[in-house]
Amino acid sequence: MRVLALCACLLSAAAAAHDPIFGIGPHVLFKGGFEVAPATHFAKAGSDEETETGLELAYGLTGHWVFGVEIPYINIDDGLTSASGRGDIKLFTKYRFWRNDSLGAQESAAVLLKVKLDTADDDTNPALGTGTRDTILGLTYGYEGRKWYRWVSIRYRLNGRNDVGLQRGGKVLFDLVGGIRFRPTGYLEADTVWLLELNGEYGDRADLNGMNLVNTGGTEWFVSPGIFWTKRNFAIKAGIQIPLASHLNGAQNESDVRASLTLEWHL
Secondary structure, three states, rough: OOOHHHHHHHHHHHHHOOOOOOOOOOOOOOOEEEEEEEEEEEEOOEEEEEEEEEEEEEOOOOOOOEEEEEEEEEEEEOOOOOOEEOOOOEEEEEEEEEEOOOOOOHHHHHHHHEEOOOOOOOOOHHHHHOOOOEEEEEEEEEEEEEEEEEEEEEEEOOOOEOOOOEEOOOOEEEEEEEEEEOOOOOOOOOEEEEEEEEEEEOOOOOOOOOEEEEOEEEEEEEEEEEEEEEEOOOOEEEEEEEEEEEEEEOOOOOOOEEEEEEEEEEE
16 A cells, blocks of 8 residues: 555656746656647846747657757837847757655756757847857756755856857856645646745856956846646746845846746646
Protein backbone atom coordinates (compact mmCIF):
# COMPACT_ATOMS: atom_id res chain seq x y z
CA MET A 1 0.00 0.00 0.00
CA ARG A 2 2.86 2.36 0.80
CA VAL A 3 4.33 1.77 -2.66
CA LEU A 4 0.97 2.48 -4.31
CA ALA A 5 0.59 5.69 -2.32
CA LEU A 6 4.08 6.80 -3.32
CA CYS A 7 3.37 6.13 -7.00
CA ALA A 8 0.10 8.07 -6.81
CA CYS A 9 1.80 11.07 -5.23
CA LEU A 10 4.57 11.07 -7.80
CA LEU A 11 2.13 10.86 -10.69
CA SER A 12 0.15 13.74 -9.26
CA ALA A 13 3.29 15.85 -8.78
CA ALA A 14 4.50 15.13 -12.32
CA ALA A 15 1.15 16.02 -13.86
CA ALA A 16 0.96 19.33 -11.98
CA ALA A 17 4.61 20.36 -12.34
CA HIS A 18 5.12 24.10 -12.02
CA ASP A 19 7.70 26.73 -12.83
CA PRO A 20 7.90 30.32 -11.49
CA ILE A 21 6.35 33.18 -13.44
CA PHE A 22 9.29 35.58 -13.72
CA GLY A 23 12.15 33.26 -12.80
CA ILE A 24 12.99 29.84 -14.22
CA GLY A 25 12.45 26.37 -12.80
CA PRO A 26 13.61 22.82 -13.62
CA HIS A 27 10.29 21.62 -15.06
CA VAL A 28 10.57 19.76 -18.40
CA LEU A 29 8.09 17.94 -20.63
CA PHE A 30 7.58 14.19 -20.83
CA LYS A 31 9.17 12.38 -23.79
CA GLY A 32 7.25 13.27 -26.94
CA GLY A 33 5.28 15.94 -25.10
CA PHE A 34 4.36 19.20 -26.83
CA GLU A 35 3.67 22.55 -25.18
CA VAL A 36 1.79 25.48 -26.67
CA ALA A 37 1.95 28.67 -24.58
CA PRO A 38 0.65 32.07 -25.76
CA ALA A 39 1.80 34.84 -23.42
CA THR A 40 1.62 38.58 -22.85
CA HIS A 41 4.23 40.61 -20.95
CA PHE A 42 3.91 44.30 -20.07
CA ALA A 43 6.57 46.68 -18.73
CA LYS A 44 6.38 50.38 -17.83
CA ALA A 45 9.30 52.63 -16.87
CA GLY A 46 8.54 56.35 -16.77
CA SER A 47 6.88 57.27 -20.07
CA ASP A 48 8.21 54.13 -21.79
CA GLU A 49 5.80 51.23 -22.21
CA GLU A 50 6.40 47.89 -23.91
CA THR A 51 3.93 45.09 -24.52
CA GLU A 52 5.17 41.78 -25.87
CA THR A 53 2.65 39.22 -27.11
CA GLY A 54 4.14 35.96 -28.20
CA LEU A 55 3.91 32.22 -28.61
CA GLU A 56 6.16 29.61 -27.03
CA LEU A 57 6.37 26.13 -28.53
CA ALA A 58 8.31 23.34 -26.82
CA TYR A 59 8.96 19.64 -27.42
CA GLY A 60 10.15 16.97 -25.00
CA LEU A 61 13.02 15.14 -26.67
CA THR A 62 13.35 12.89 -23.61
CA GLY A 63 11.83 12.94 -20.14
CA HIS A 64 14.69 15.22 -19.04
CA TRP A 65 15.46 17.31 -22.13
CA VAL A 66 13.26 19.90 -23.85
CA PHE A 67 13.74 22.18 -26.87
CA GLY A 68 11.64 25.18 -27.78
CA VAL A 69 11.17 28.49 -29.57
CA GLU A 70 9.67 31.84 -28.54
CA ILE A 71 8.10 34.01 -31.25
CA PRO A 72 7.33 37.56 -30.01
CA TYR A 73 5.34 40.48 -31.39
CA ILE A 74 6.24 43.80 -29.73
CA ASN A 75 4.49 47.14 -29.27
CA ILE A 76 6.46 50.06 -27.80
CA ASP A 77 5.39 53.57 -26.82
CA ASP A 78 7.60 56.29 -25.33
CA GLY A 79 4.82 58.83 -24.87
CA LEU A 80 5.66 60.62 -28.13
CA THR A 81 5.94 57.87 -30.72
CA SER A 82 4.93 54.23 -30.95
CA ALA A 83 5.88 51.26 -33.08
CA SER A 84 4.95 47.61 -33.36
CA GLY A 85 6.22 44.58 -35.21
CA ARG A 86 7.97 41.24 -34.98
CA GLY A 87 10.56 40.93 -32.20
CA ASP A 88 13.69 38.80 -31.98
CA ILE A 89 13.00 35.05 -32.02
CA LYS A 90 14.52 33.02 -29.17
CA LEU A 91 15.59 29.37 -29.25
CA PHE A 92 16.03 27.52 -25.96
CA THR A 93 16.81 24.15 -24.44
CA LYS A 94 16.59 22.93 -20.85
CA TYR A 95 18.15 19.76 -19.44
CA ARG A 96 17.16 18.32 -16.05
CA PHE A 97 20.32 16.66 -14.78
CA TRP A 98 19.12 15.68 -11.29
CA ARG A 99 15.85 14.46 -9.80
CA ASN A 100 15.00 13.05 -6.38
CA ASP A 101 11.52 11.67 -5.64
CA SER A 102 10.15 11.11 -2.16
CA LEU A 103 6.71 10.54 -0.68
CA GLY A 104 4.56 13.42 -1.98
CA ALA A 105 7.51 15.55 -3.10
CA GLN A 106 10.01 15.97 -5.91
CA GLU A 107 13.31 17.85 -6.06
CA SER A 108 15.15 18.54 -9.31
CA ALA A 109 17.78 20.74 -10.91
CA ALA A 110 18.30 21.82 -14.52
CA VAL A 111 20.46 23.93 -16.79
CA LEU A 112 19.11 26.31 -19.43
CA LEU A 113 20.54 27.67 -22.67
CA LYS A 114 18.66 30.35 -24.61
CA VAL A 115 19.82 32.16 -27.75
CA LYS A 116 18.15 35.36 -28.97
CA LEU A 117 18.50 35.72 -32.72
CA ASP A 118 18.67 38.92 -34.75
CA THR A 119 15.31 38.51 -36.51
CA ALA A 120 13.24 41.54 -35.44
CA ASP A 121 11.35 43.73 -37.86
CA ASP A 122 13.73 46.58 -37.04
CA ASP A 123 14.03 48.00 -40.56
CA THR A 124 10.81 49.87 -39.74
CA ASN A 125 11.84 50.78 -36.20
CA PRO A 126 15.24 49.85 -34.69
CA ALA A 127 13.73 49.78 -31.18
CA LEU A 128 11.91 46.53 -32.00
CA GLY A 129 15.20 44.62 -31.96
CA THR A 130 18.77 44.88 -30.71
CA GLY A 131 20.64 43.95 -33.90
CA THR A 132 22.59 41.34 -31.93
CA ARG A 133 22.69 37.65 -31.12
CA ASP A 134 22.54 37.21 -27.33
CA THR A 135 23.05 34.15 -25.14
CA ILE A 136 21.49 33.32 -21.77
CA LEU A 137 22.83 30.59 -19.48
CA GLY A 138 20.88 29.49 -16.41
CA LEU A 139 20.96 27.10 -13.46
CA THR A 140 17.88 26.29 -11.38
CA TYR A 141 16.75 24.12 -8.46
CA GLY A 142 13.17 23.36 -7.44
CA TYR A 143 11.24 21.56 -4.71
CA GLU A 144 7.58 20.65 -5.26
CA GLY A 145 5.53 19.15 -2.44
CA ARG A 146 1.85 18.61 -1.80
CA LYS A 147 1.66 21.96 0.01
CA TRP A 148 4.95 23.88 -0.25
CA TYR A 149 7.05 24.90 -3.23
CA ARG A 150 10.43 26.59 -3.51
CA TRP A 151 12.77 27.51 -6.35
CA VAL A 152 16.08 29.29 -6.74
CA SER A 153 17.77 30.21 -10.01
CA ILE A 154 20.54 32.31 -11.48
CA ARG A 155 21.02 33.40 -15.09
CA TYR A 156 23.67 35.30 -16.98
CA ARG A 157 22.95 37.14 -20.22
CA LEU A 158 25.85 37.79 -22.61
CA ASN A 159 24.89 40.35 -25.26
CA GLY A 160 26.46 40.63 -28.69
CA ARG A 161 27.75 43.74 -30.46
CA ASN A 162 25.67 45.35 -33.21
CA ASP A 163 26.73 46.87 -36.52
CA VAL A 164 27.50 50.31 -35.06
CA GLY A 165 29.75 48.89 -32.31
CA LEU A 166 27.26 48.97 -29.42
CA GLN A 167 27.33 46.10 -26.93
CA ARG A 168 24.77 46.20 -24.15
CA GLY A 169 26.19 45.23 -20.78
CA GLY A 170 25.96 41.68 -19.53
CA LYS A 171 23.22 41.00 -17.00
CA VAL A 172 22.91 38.70 -13.96
CA LEU A 173 19.39 37.67 -12.92
CA PHE A 174 18.67 36.05 -9.55
CA ASP A 175 15.34 34.57 -8.46
CA LEU A 176 14.16 33.22 -5.09
CA VAL A 177 10.60 31.88 -5.11
CA GLY A 178 8.19 30.32 -2.63
CA GLY A 179 4.77 28.83 -3.26
CA ILE A 180 1.89 27.33 -1.32
CA ARG A 181 -1.08 25.14 -2.19
CA PHE A 182 -3.64 25.79 0.53
CA ARG A 183 -5.84 22.85 -0.44
CA PRO A 184 -4.28 19.66 -1.85
CA THR A 185 -6.22 18.38 -4.86
CA GLY A 186 -6.35 15.30 -7.08
CA TYR A 187 -5.25 15.07 -10.70
CA LEU A 188 -8.76 15.56 -12.13
CA GLU A 189 -9.48 18.63 -9.98
CA ALA A 190 -8.53 22.25 -10.60
CA ASP A 191 -5.39 23.16 -8.67
CA THR A 192 -4.17 26.55 -7.41
CA VAL A 193 -0.68 27.46 -6.19
CA TRP A 194 0.06 30.97 -4.90
CA LEU A 195 3.57 32.28 -5.53
CA LEU A 196 5.80 35.03 -4.15
CA GLU A 197 9.04 35.80 -5.99
CA LEU A 198 12.06 37.95 -5.23
CA ASN A 199 13.71 38.92 -8.54
CA GLY A 200 17.02 40.74 -8.79
CA GLU A 201 18.75 42.13 -11.88
CA TYR A 202 22.30 43.49 -12.12
CA GLY A 203 23.51 44.91 -15.43
CA ASP A 204 26.95 46.14 -16.51
CA ARG A 205 27.30 49.39 -18.44
CA ALA A 206 26.97 49.23 -22.22
CA ASP A 207 30.05 49.64 -24.40
CA LEU A 208 30.23 51.69 -27.61
CA ASN A 209 33.45 51.01 -29.52
CA GLY A 210 35.43 50.60 -26.30
CA MET A 211 33.81 53.46 -24.36
CA ASN A 212 31.43 52.84 -21.44
CA LEU A 213 28.08 54.62 -21.62
CA VAL A 214 27.20 56.43 -18.40
CA ASN A 215 23.41 56.11 -18.52
CA THR A 216 23.33 52.32 -18.71
CA GLY A 217 23.47 49.39 -16.30
CA GLY A 218 22.64 49.17 -12.61
CA THR A 219 20.58 47.12 -10.19
CA GLU A 220 16.84 46.55 -9.71
CA TRP A 221 14.95 44.33 -7.26
CA PHE A 222 11.30 43.31 -7.49
CA VAL A 223 8.80 41.52 -5.26
CA SER A 224 6.39 39.54 -7.42
CA PRO A 225 3.12 37.93 -6.26
CA GLY A 226 1.49 35.50 -8.67
CA ILE A 227 -0.81 32.56 -9.22
CA PHE A 228 -0.47 29.24 -11.04
CA TRP A 229 -3.85 27.62 -11.80
CA THR A 230 -3.99 24.23 -13.50
CA LYS A 231 -6.55 21.68 -14.56
CA ARG A 232 -5.12 18.50 -16.01
CA ASN A 233 -3.05 19.57 -19.05
CA PHE A 234 -4.06 23.26 -19.07
CA ALA A 235 -2.57 26.03 -16.93
CA ILE A 236 -2.81 29.78 -16.36
CA LYS A 237 0.19 31.67 -14.95
CA ALA A 238 -0.20 35.31 -13.94
CA GLY A 239 1.86 37.71 -11.87
CA ILE A 240 2.96 41.27 -11.31
CA GLN A 241 6.44 42.63 -10.55
CA ILE A 242 6.51 45.50 -8.06
CA PRO A 243 9.76 47.50 -7.73
CA LEU A 244 11.40 46.99 -4.35
CA ALA A 245 14.75 48.78 -4.76
CA SER A 246 16.62 50.40 -7.63
CA HIS A 247 20.10 51.76 -8.25
CA LEU A 248 20.48 52.54 -11.95
CA ASN A 249 23.53 54.31 -13.33
CA GLY A 250 23.13 57.86 -14.61
CA ALA A 251 19.81 59.14 -15.96
CA GLN A 252 17.52 56.16 -16.60
CA ASN A 253 13.83 55.56 -16.06
CA GLU A 254 13.24 53.25 -13.10
CA SER A 255 10.74 50.45 -13.59
CA ASP A 256 7.19 51.28 -12.48
CA VAL A 257 5.55 47.90 -12.97
CA ARG A 258 5.80 44.69 -14.97
CA ALA A 259 3.13 42.05 -15.50
CA SER A 260 2.87 38.66 -17.16
CA LEU A 261 0.06 36.34 -18.27
CA THR A 262 0.69 32.92 -19.83
CA LEU A 263 -1.64 30.13 -20.96
CA GLU A 264 -0.15 26.64 -21.28
CA TRP A 265 -1.38 23.50 -22.99
CA HIS A 266 0.56 20.24 -22.67
CA LEU A 267 -0.29 17.82 -25.47
